[in-house]
Amino acid sequence: MARRFLVSLGVLAALIAVSPLGIVPAAAQAPAAAAKPNGTPARAYVVPKTPDGQPDLSGFWTNSTYIPLQRPNGVTKEFYTPEEMDKLEQAAKAREDEQTVPGTQQDVHYDDGQFGLARSQGKFARNLRTGLIVDPPDGRIPPQTEEGKKRNAAIAAARKVGTPPPGFTLRDLTGGDLDSHRGIKIDTRCIMMAAVPPPLMSPGYLPNYQIIQSPGYVTILVERLHDARIIPLDGRPFPSENVRSWVGVSRGRWEGNTLVVETRNSNGRVQAAERGLMAGQPISGGSPDMTITERFTRVSPDRIDYRFTVDDPKTWTKPFTAEVPFERMDPQGPFFEHACHEGNYSISIMLNNARLAERKAAEAIKKGSN
Amino acid sequence: MRNRYARVMMATASLGLAVATVSGQGPAYRAPRTTDGKPNLNGIWQAINTAHWDIEAHSAAPGVLNEQLGAAYSIPGGHGVVEGELPYRPEALAKKTENFTNRLKLDPEIKCYLPGVPRAMYMPYPFQIMQNPKHVMMFHEFAGAVRTIYMDKADQIEAPADSWMGWSHGRWDGETLVIDTKGYLDTTWFDRAGNHHSDVLHTVERITPRSADTLLYEVTVDDPKVFTRPWKMSMPLYRRVERNPELVEYRCIEFAEDAVYGHLRKPGTK
Numbered sequence: 001m002a003r004r005f006l007v008s009l010g011v012l013a014a015l016i017a018v019s020p021l022g023i024v025p026a027a028a029q030a031p032a033a034a035a036k037p038n039g040t041p042a043r044a045y046v047v048p049k050t051p052d053g054q055p056d057l058s059g060f061w062t063n064s065t066y067i068p069l070q071r072p073n074g075v076t077k078e079f080y081t082p083e084e085m086d087k088l089e090q091a092a093k094a095r096e097d098e099q100t101v102p103g104t105q106q107d108v109h110y111d112d113g114q115f116g117l118a119r120s121q122g123k124f125a126r127n128l129r130t131g132l133i134v135d136p137p138d139g140r141i142p143p144q145t146e147e148g149k150k151r152n153a154a155i156a157a158a159r160k161v162g163t164p165p166p167g168f169t170l171r172d173l174t175g176g177d178l179d180s181h182r183g184i185k186i187d188t189r190c191i192m193m194a195a196v197p198p199p200l201m202s203p204g205y206l207p208n209y210q211i212i213q214s215p216g217y218v219t220i221l222v223e224r225l226h227d228a229r230i231i232p233l234d235g236r237p238f239p240s241e242n243v244r245s246w247v248g249v250s251r252g253r254w255e256g257n258t259l260v261v262e263t264r265n266s267n268g269r270v271q272a273a274e275r276g277l278m279a280g281q282p283i284s285g286g287s288p289d290m291t292i293t294e295r296f297t298r299v300s301p302d303r304i305d306y307r308f309t310v311d312d313p314k315t316w317t318k319p320f321t322a323e324v325p326f327e328r329m330d331p332q333g334p335f336f337e338h339a340c341h342e343g344n345y346s347i348s349i350m351l352n353n354a355r356l357a358e359r360k361a362a363e364a365i366k367k368g369s370n
Numbered sequence: 371m372r373n374r375y376a377r378v379m380m381a382t383a384s385l386g387l388a389v390a391t392v393s394g395q396g397p398a399y400r401a402p403r404t405t406d407g408k409p410n411l412n413g414i415w416q417a418i419n420t421a422h423w424d425i426e427a428h429s430a431a432p433g434v435l436n437e438q439l440g441a442a443y444s445i446p447g448g449h450g451v452v453e454g455e456l457p458y459r460p461e462a463l464a465k466k467t468e469n470f471t472n473r474l475k476l477d478p479e480i481k482c483y484l485p486g487v488p489r490a491m492y493m494p495y496p497f498q499i500m501q502n503p504k505h506v507m508m509f510h511e512f513a514g515a516v517r518t519i520y521m522d523k524a525d526q527i528e529a530p531a532d533s534w535m536g537w538s539h540g541r542w543d544g545e546t547l548v549i550d551t552k553g554y555l556d557t558t559w560f561d562r563a564g565n566h567h568s569d570v571l572h573t574v575e576r577i578t579p580r581s582a583d584t585l586l587y588e589v590t591v592d593d594p595k596v597f598t599r600p601w602k603m604s605m606p607l608y609r610r611v612e613r614n615p616e617l618v619e620y621r622c623i624e625f626a627e628d629a630v631y632g633h634l635r636k637p638g639t640k
Binding site: 050051052058178179180181182189190191192212213214215216217219221225226227228230232234236237239243245246247334335336337339341342347348351352354355358 | 404405406412482483484498500501502503504505507509514515516518520525527530531533534535557614616617618619621623624627630631632634635636639640
């Protein structure tokens with residue numbers, strides 16, 4: 001009996017994941033086993049254990065999703081119907097499949113589909129949420145404190161918008177300048193990228209995570225930037241506040257079958273979205289003293305339910321919590337070495353072209369004045 | 371009866387002695403086991419030697435920017451970790467000399483590039499070994515370099531692409547972890563002295579616990595494009611035994627960008 005339940009649940013999940021129309025044949029529907037609207041299976045799952053006795057989270061997982069962090073303006077409900085979600089996913093897929101106009105920047109660089117990196121080309125966990133935030137109930141980031149508003153206004157004012165070289169527009173530079181590498185975005189420089197530091201919200205592509213467990217540790221290896229977040233479970237204290245990093249420092253503990261990870265000691269630069277702006281970071285403006293608490297629970301062979309809470313009293317009037325389900329990747333890896341900085345020709349090309357354009361403009365002026 | 375017992379005991383003892391003599395280490399150390407019965411290499415480890423400067427024996431020497439940095443950043447001497455001299459082909463030796471002469475421009479370490487293998491293992495920074503039945507992972511502080519050693523035969527495929535840290539297959543040989551690595555790019559060096567390799571580099575590493583807090587690390591390097599024969603290096607690795615040892619993020623790209631892109635900045639710009 002139990003086995004048939006699990007089989008039909010698997011079929012149900014497979015049909016929802018694969019079918020573009022979300023149609024579930026009546027024969028496979030078992031009302032008692034229907035997944036929750038966010039996709040969490042209703043039936044309790046007995047989590048296998050690792051050799052050293054931890055609930056098993058290991059393997060390759062993806063948190064790819066089309067759902068935005070905040071509930072969109074004009075949307076008041078918490079969940080879409082399956083039909084509405086299908087339409088949204090189809091529209092997104094259609095945008096990704098669109099033939100880009102030849103000769104445009106979009107065509108040359110941003111056609112992720114050419115490389116199999118478009119979201120619609122991969123797996124993602126079924127979720128009918130209108131936005132990832134589950135608390136506050138309105139699905140929006142809480143208002144900023146006075147201190148937060150002041151700090152972020154000062155950061156915005158200090159952000160230098162440089163003069164673009166001849167032939168370039170500010171849009172090309174996405175807010176920075178090309179006087180030196182310092183005006184270029186942090187992710188373009190391969191220093192840090194969305195979806196690498198906690199909280200783990202899905203980036204536009206390469207949303208791939210490997211969870212590795214060993215005695216006393218859980219390690220989250222992000223394929224992007226080959227970033228390894230090593231999380232000790234032995235209850236050791238956080239380091240001095242003088243030891244800070246881009247991804248912060250994490251401490252973990254098991255609460256039953258849920259891994260609870262607390263992260264502090266951020267260097268604050270990702271949140272400040274400073275002059276080297278980082279694309280795709282929807283939680284910006286936070287202070288270096290924010291605490292992020294993540295909760296990982298394996299709820300089926302193919303799914304980890306993941307929730308994170310951002311607590312930053314210096315910036316927001318209250319904490320907020322969001323959930324982003326992780327789906328088991330198929331195939332299970334392997335990961336490729338993301339030697340981003342090593343292969344980064346874009347910085348040299350952009351700077352070189354800027355210097356060339358300046359020299360050409362200077363020559364034109366000289367010729368004109370002769 | 372007693373004679374036969376004595377003979378058996380003698381035979382066993384001499385066998386043990388023979389084993390100890392062959393390994394050259396005295397009685398072999400038996401490390402504590404992981405839950406799947408393998409020698410436990412989990413922990414944070416670090417080399418203590420000057421191999422990161424020069425893997426061959428070398429005298430102390432001046433460093434660079436002597437007026438500013440003086441003795442603090444000069445080069446300490448070392449007895450070397452290589453057995454004998456590196457057996458370079460003549461043209462490869464010329465390239466090594468060229469590398470050394472132009473090391474400020476060419477050393478990938480200056481650019482915060484991934485250090486490759488075996489250099490990552492003896493850079494003067496800690497690295498953490500994490501071991502489970504499917505993978506032995508090595509997480510290095512410098513540049514956040516990661517090594518994945520595939521232990522499961524099902525995962526031991528040919529390198530799908532070349533990489534800076536190589537593609538590693540691991541197996542156990544008694545007390546020793548044997549790591550066979552290919553699929554290297556030719557872009558890394560062995561040290562700051564310009565010792566180099568090609569893209570056919572093939573390394574076989576042997577990691578053997580020699581006491582509770584030390585490992586014996588041996589590497590056989592095989593690169594017929596660069597060297598006339600395979601050669602070997604070896605050194606101890608030491609466990610970081612302070613309370614709650616932990617790697618500190620060493621994301622060095624920002625520290626290297628002026629070296630890499632500085633020549634392309636707008637004149638008059640910092």
